[in-house]
Amino acid sequence: MSSLFVKVYRFYRDGFAAMTVGRTLWKIIFIKLFIMFAVLKLFFFPDFLSTRFDSDEQRSQYVLEQITREP
Amino acid sequence: MSEIDLGLVNWSRAQFALTAMYHWMFVPLTLGLSFLCAFFETIYVKTGDEKWKQLTKFWMTLFGVNFAIGVATGIILEFEFGTNWSNYSWMVGDIFGAPLAVEGIVAFFLEATFFAVMFFGWERVSKGFHLFSTWMVAVGSNLSALWILVANGWMQHPVGMEFNPESVRFEMQNFWEVLFSPVAIAKFTHTTSAGFMIAAAFVIAVSSWFLLKRRHIQMATRSILVASVFGLFSFAYLGLTGDESAYSNAYTQPMKLAAYEGLFDGEHGADLVAFGILNPAVLPGSDEDPFLFSVKIPAMLSLLANRSADSFVPGINDLVYGNEAEGIVGVDEMMQRGRQARIDLAAFKDARGAGDDAAAEIALADFDLNRDFLGYGYLQTPEDAVPPVQMSFYAFHIMVFLAVFFGFISIAYLVYTTKGTIADKRWLLPLGIASFFLAMLASQAGWIVAEVGRQPWAIQSMLPVGVATSNIGAGNVIVTFWMFAGLFTLLLLAEIKIMLRVISKGPEGA
Numbered sequence: 001m002s003s004l005f006v007k008v009y010r011f012y013r014d015g016f017a018a019m020t021v022g023r024t025l026w027k028i029i030f031i032k033l034f035i036m037f038a039v040l041k042l043f044f045f046p047d048f049l050s051t052r053f054d055s056d057e058q059r060s061q062y063v064l065e066q067i068t069r070e071p
Numbered sequence: 072m073s074e075i076d077l078g079l080v081n082w083s084r085a086q087f088a089l090t091a092m093y094h095w096m097f098v099p100l101t102l103g104l105s106f107l108c109a110f111f112e113t114i115y116v117k118t119g120d121e122k123w124k125q126l127t128k129f130w131m132t133l134f135g136v137n138f139a140i141g142v143a144t145g146i147i148l149e150f151e152f153g154t155n156w157s158n159y160s161w162m163v164g165d166i167f168g169a170p171l172a173v174e175g176i177v178a179f180f181l182e183a184t185f186f187a188v189m190f191f192g193w194e195r196v197s198k199g200f201h202l203f204s205t206w207m208v209a210v211g212s213n214l215s216a217l218w219i220l221v222a223n224g225w226m227q228h229p230v231g232m233e234f235n236p237e238s239v240r241f242e243m244q245n246f247w248e249v250l251f252s253p254v255a256i257a258k259f260t261h262t263t264s265a266g267f268m269i270a271a272a273f274v275i276a277v278s279s280w281f282l283l284k285r286r287h288i289q290m291a292t293r294s295i296l297v298a299s300v301f302g303l304f305s306f307a308y309l310g311l312t313g314d315e316s317a318y319s320n321a322y323t324q325p326m327k328l329a330a331y332e333g334l335f336d337g338e339h340g341a342d343l344v345a346f347g348i349l350n351p352a353v354l355p356g357s358d359e360d361p362f363l364f365s366v367k368i369p370a371m372l373s374l375l376a377n378r379s380a381d382s383f384v385p386g387i388n389d390l391v392y393g394n395e396a397e398g399i400v401g402v403d404e405m406m407q408r409g410r411q412a413r414i415d416l417a418a419f420k421d422a423r424g425a426g427d428d429a430a431a432e433i434a435l436a437d438f439d440l441n442r443d444f445l446g447y448g449y450l451q452t453p454e455d456a457v458p459p460v461q462m463s464f465y466a467f468h469i470m471v472f473l474a475v476f477f478g479f480i481s482i483a484y485l486v487y488t489t490k491g492t493i494a495d496k497r498w499l500l501p502l503g504i505a506s507f508f509l510a511m512l513a514s515q516a517g518w519i520v521a522e523v524g525r526q527p528w529a530i531q532s533m534l535p536v537g538v539a540t541s542n543i544g545a546g547n548v549i550v551t552f553w554m555f556a557g558l559f560t561l562l563l564l565a566e567i568k569i570m571l572r573v574i575s576k577g578p579e580g581a
Binding site for chain 1: 132135136139140142143146147150151153154155157158160161162187190191192195236237238239240413416417420538541542543547550551554558562565569572573
């Protein structure tokens, strides 16, 4: 069983080590994910209902209030 | 809803459209190129010809570049659901949760596992297992698209659910009805076939550039042969699924069909507009001629919409103002019933708040009488039910025209490649290069038809876009709109730069 893990580990290790274009792509992926999750999600895209209310009951009450308000 | 200004709604719309359209620049190439890589590799395994292996690796590298740049761009849409579209998000959570969870699991296990074998496994696993992995990446990528398109199909034609006023949610009643809804199936097949066409056009475009430069002639010719056959099948598949999509529009979203056909007054034996210039002055209810110029195919719209050449196809005016002779109820009547549903829903809320269970039960029973018209209760005028006609009409006709153009390109490339003269057709090769950009444009136009054409609804007839929005400041949305515009443009430029580098190195560099 452990030799299987070693084989899988080596497979990925050697694969990553032999990358050429892939290195640039991984850098882009990490930068992109960082911007998305550590900047955009954190500072610009809070979940509107989750951050304002503590329970699902309050959230449903709020949405019901919104959709039944007089135009 | 008075506190939500139209500036916010439209900026939220624009932001979602921007991110979706950028996301859709990366996705179709992944969907189609994954299958083309599988075809190329299958030929390599069958023939044992190392040139096919080199060719496969080259296209696989370009596939990898596109995948890496595009991956996770769709997550931005989910951020927007939670922030900009919280009412909508809350209400559909029960429907979307299951499909998106399945998508996540399928994408993770299929793609993450087999993707590594596909790129790292050359010479390290058997030929057969490597080929299997490549096919699994193709199948997995396309299956991932299934779930999000099922969700989209549900928004266009909400089935298998029931609105629960207690939880204020659309709750799933029948998963299979949601999954196998004709609209969802048409959405999935038509969208993926567009991806196949774009990928075929991409391979033809890059190979044409090689032929123009007189580089890698054999690789380019072989690639074109496979891509043009795939492109031709994709074109036929695209046509069939497009027809199915329009057919389902005829009975689930007749207003959308009328808008993209520019049909204001319905008729028996309705003509199909092959080409036309809409009269900008025409509005619902006006007596103006809808077209300044048009070329029509007699009775074809009736035939395509209802499978009967003399059947009635309702126009925008019939749907807005009603047509008693054809049994069509006007929007005005549906608005009255929708308003009553809102009043009953408000009464239910108040009774529940007051702890009056009996009154709540009565209000709920009253609400049930008109619940299917709830969305119409938010419209201000009957004309609000009409989507932007000009945009829908031109987007639809551009999409069809460019798809047909690509069909001809595929045929021409297949014929000349089979004859062995494709490299000498210098007049055709620039058209082949252009076909990729035109196919992309066609695909974007298709999404405009699908999404602009269903306005004003976030969920067809149930929830207008204006009610789906969060009550937040428009300034926040404007700031993040430009941030996304910048981020996605940078990603696109990075993709183009890396792809050009890989292409210029050719198959030897893969």
